[in-house]
Amino acid sequence: MKKLLVLLVVLLALGLAACAPAVDEEETFELALITDLGTIDDKSFNQGAWEGLKKYAEEKNIDYKYYQPTDKTTDAYVAAIGLAVENGAKLIVTPGFLFEPAIFKAQDMYPDVKFVLLDGFPQDGTYTEFRIEDNVYSIFYAEEQVGFLAGYAAVKEGFTNLGFMGGMAVPAVVRFGYGFVQGVNFAAAEMGVNVTLKYKYLGGFGPSPDYQTEAATWFQGGVEVIFAAAGGAGNSVMAAAEANNGKVIGVDIDQKEQSTTVITSALKGLGISVYDALADYYAGSFKGGESVSLGVEVDGVSLPSDFSRFTTFNKAAYDAIFAKLVANTDNIRTNIKKDTDVTSASEIPVTNVTVEVIG
DSSP: OHHHHHHHHHHHHHHHHHHSOOOOOOOOOSEEEEOOSSOTTSSSHHHHHHHHHHHHHHHTTOOEEEEOOSSSSHHHHHHHHHHHHHTTOSEEEEESGGGHHHHHHHHHHOTTSEEEEETOOOBOSSSSOBOOOTTEEEEEEOHHHHHHHHHHHHHHTTOOEEEEEESSOOHHHHHHHHHHHHHHHHHHHHHTOOEEEEEEEOSOSSOOHHHHHHHHHHHHTTOOEEEEESGGGHHHHHHHHHHTTOEEEEEESOOTTTOTTEEEEEEEOHHHHHHHHHHHHHTTOOOTTEEEEEOGGGTSEEOOSOOTTOSSOOHHHHHHHHHHHHHTGGGTTTTSOOTTTOSSGGGSOOSSEEEEEEO
16 A cells, blocks of 8 residues: 555656646847837837847847837936846847947946947936947947938929928937038039028927927928938828828938838938947957947948939939049038037028028
8 A cells, every 4th residue: 555655646746747847948138129219110210220130130040139128217228238138138239329328337337248339429428428348339320411412312303492300409310400401502502593491300209299280380381391300200290291292301211111201211321230230249350449430431321222202313313422422522521511510500501591490
């Protein structure tokens, strides 16, 4: 009887063990992206960066994941970075200037982790102390150059009543706007026409009925095209364009799929630059401690190759002005003023454009 009881106990123990779930090794993600204000499908900055990371990771069979902070504070960004590191991240991409203070801290907290900071340079949150360590690669883009191309294309297409709506007056958006004004003026001077241009910073990067209403008012007042360098707020401008027979110039990535009103977009090479940074990392040549600005010379900025929504401006005309920028013919590229050159769009020297700065 005792032997039978012992046998039953052993069999029961084996049965319970067989029913217990297998314990897997903790899942890790070697590559990570922390989103800014938007999501990875925001049709703008986050999405462009995510597509570059995703493409590289899937090609090389590397585990990857994105993390969305709980709110838009430095503490929340640092917490999201910490979670990514805890989950095994060796390299983390952070898109946007809002990450500057978080990376300023994280570069010291996680010296063995690499960071790619887009549109930013590590600073202490008060713009008093700036410092980049060997585990951080800072990438900026020459927004003034692609803003120039967008403005040039709009006027060459025949539009003479234009608008610029930027999300907020942060350096990248300011450079987009200043470049746009100068591209408009360059084309207008070539053609001998006069152009009017409304210019405003909306105050936010998310969709808003107020932004849509204001954009609609601009279209109803005669504005033909609005360059919306405003992240998700550009969706509100597109909605206004759709209802008022207007046109829109998109930003960051090719936004033509979002609306038939988008004639072109001012592109940053977000996906390409993230992909290349990852390739450098895995090749043992991570550009840590460096800060670069990518312009037309390295295809860091451009307009899309699809010109089907233009009737006059075409790829040949685009290639010609792009080549002039690359070659810096007559100092065309170096003469484009950036955010630090003047304090307002109204101070940009123009000959054929009347700029109305609003707000």
